[in-house]
Every structure is written in structure tokens, then in C-alpha cells.
Amino acid sequence: MHIEIAKILHQTLFGALAAMGFGVLFNIGRQNLFWCGVAGGLALAVRTVGLQVGGSLESASFAAALAVGAVVQMFQERIGVSRNTLDVAGCIPMVPGGFAAKAILGLFALTAPVPIEPDKTLIMSVEYFLRVIFTIGAIGTGLAIPSLLLKAKRSVLKEATLPKPALSKPTGQAPDATLE
């Protein structure tokens, strides 16, 4: 366990820059680009600390996404940006695109006419694939948890205050009906 402040600051800065750059690509308004940077910086700061205290990439990414989701949820109305926008822009720098490429390249290498060390390549490829899936899963779940909790709270409030609609939703839609 070893905390390196310089490394955390470095990752925070470049996480913020990456999030802002993608913010421009996603046509996020000028006044909101700053908040994208804040979200991206926060994500990378939490992830770097998570990695430095000995967490895996997946658990650190989960903690970072949870932090971004919760902070965005708290400040969203004050900033006036949609939740989705900040969540996504903030977590984009954590999407493991490089790992995905390495995993697929590994599979290509396996099917070469004379594969070099196929057993090692296969294990490496599978490992990268699993890391991609688990990391993206960790980010998506981390982001979704704060808003799902809030929705659950909202729907309880709604049921308590609004009269029942005249026509009920079909039962197949039950999960949506309870979430909204």
C-alpha cells in the first residue's frame, strides 16, 4: 500500500482532459464541458487511489463509477446538466478500449498459420476479455446504482401521493412500472 500524490494528480489531470475532449465529440455545451472535466478527474482520482491501496482494476473502477454516479446525482440539479451526460463523459476515460483491442489481437494471433505459444496467447486473450467485461460491468453497475436507488425512492413517493390510473399496465411491463 503506497500512495503517490504526483501519480494521482497526473491521472486526475489527464482523466479530466480526456473527458472534456470526448465531451466536445458528444456535443456537450460549452458551459458544461468544465463539469465533464470534473467528473472525469474525479473518476480517475478515485480509481488511481483504489489501485494504489491494492484494489484490482475492476474494483477500483467500480468505486470510481459509484463516486461519479453519486456526486453527479447530488449536484445535477444545481449544475443543470442531464445526469446521463456527466455520468457517461466522466466514465469514458475508464472504458478499457486498449484491453479490448489486445484481447481481439490475441485471438487473431491464435488463428495465424503458425501460432507462436498458442497456450500463453489464449490465456492472455481470455484474461483481457474477462477484464474488459468485468471493468465495463463494474462501471455500468456503479453508475446505475445511485440513480436506481433514487428512482426506487421516487416511485414509492409517487405511489403514496398519486391516485391509481384508470387502466393498469400489462403485467409484462412490471419491472418498468416499478422503476419509473
Next chain:
Amino acid sequence: MAQQQPQPEPESLEDVAMIAMEFGKLLMECGAASAIVDEYVTRVANALGAEEVDLRVGYASLAITVRIHGKGVARMRRVGQIGVNQRLDQAVRQLARRLEAGECTMAEVVGELKRVVKETPRYPGWFVDIAVGLACASFGRLLGVDWLAFGSVFAAATIGQYFRRKLLSRHVNVFITATLVSFLASVLGGIGSRLAGSSTVETAMTAAVLLLVPGVPSLNAQYDILNGRPTLGSARAVWVVVILIFITIGVWLSQMVLGEGR
């Protein structure tokens, strides 16, 4: 969320269904998750007088059933190419809220939607290219690219984004575009960082193509599944996997050309 304010006179069912779906279609094309699309379509339809709204959000189409006074219609609409456009997304949501608040009528809303689509600002192309270049160079730093390769990743990704913009504006298939752009950016990133004497050429070649990684669809895919729409979520996930394969083919070709990689 739909506040049942004093309801306006119910309009024609056909128009209610089609206008509500136009909102949904635009939101889908701007990269909104299905829960948002469902929420806003329902709010718009309610604001136009619908008593009951059921929406199916598919990857390439929307289907809606709207009921007023016990009568109903079911309609379907095609969804175009899905991208990411946050300012248009915000403008469409804003218009839906105005409609709900009674600030514009059903007759006006169609014109307003067209105006919003036409007038929502976009950043100039060159600015997007540079911003994307900077984002990829920053990604490179996060992945451990050294400072010697920083500039070449920036240049390669900027040029890559320029070509992506040009190819997509000529309606070249999005998967083919991914391979072509990834090959170009990766080769340029590799040559540039080699000339600069970098020791992280292979990572630089990967960092230069990260502009193509579909982050929004991959997060939306999960969000949709967690929100009870596994069909749409799976469709998005398959799209993400296929685009990743096409990106990797570009990187693989560039590694063969430059003799990098294992």
C-alpha cells in the same frame, strides 16, 4: 413524473402517437438510454392528451400504443443511425417540458422540433478534431505512453477524427469507417512515436485509435438491461462487440505494416 395538469382537448390519436414517437426517435438518435426515451415519450403523449401510453423501444424502431377515451392506435417508427449529440438531446427534452407546461401547442410543436434539430449548435469540425486528438493523447498518458509519443498520438488521433468525419459525411458504412480510421491513426501514431524515439510505440498505436471505442453504447447497453430492457441492451452490446472487432482489424493491419506487436 408526468404531472396530470388540466388536460388539453384530446387531439387526434394518430398525431399524438406520431409526435410522441418523433421525440423518442430523436432522443434515441442522440444516444439517450431507453429509460429516458420511455419517460419523455410518455410525458409528451400525456401532455397531448393521451390517457394511456405503452412504448416498445427497439434498436432500429419504436412502437407505441396510445389510448384516449377508450380508443387506441398502435404505430411504429424507424430509428435512424444512433450517435451521440448531447446538446440536441437537451434541447428535445427542454421542448418536451415546454409542451408539458403548456408553453407551446400541438400545432406548434412539430415546427419547433424541426427548428430545434436545425438550430442546435455543433462545434466546428476542426475544433472537434483537435479536442479528440487531445483526448486520445491524454488516454495515452493514462495508459503509460511516454512524453516522446504524446505529440504523435495527438496528431494521429486528430487526423483520424478528421477522416472519420469526412467518411461518415459521405455515408460510408460505420464499421468500414472504423477499420479505415483505426488503421490510419494507428500507423500514423506508430510512425510518429518511432521517429520521436519513444519506447512505448505499441501503446501509442493503441491509444491513437481510442477515439473509436464506443463508450456511450456500451454503458447504455448495461443501463438498458438494468432497467428491464434486455433486448435493446443486447442489441447495443452486439453492436459494440462488432465495432470493436472492426477497430482491432485496423490495428492488426497497422501492426503488420510496421512490424510492431508480438
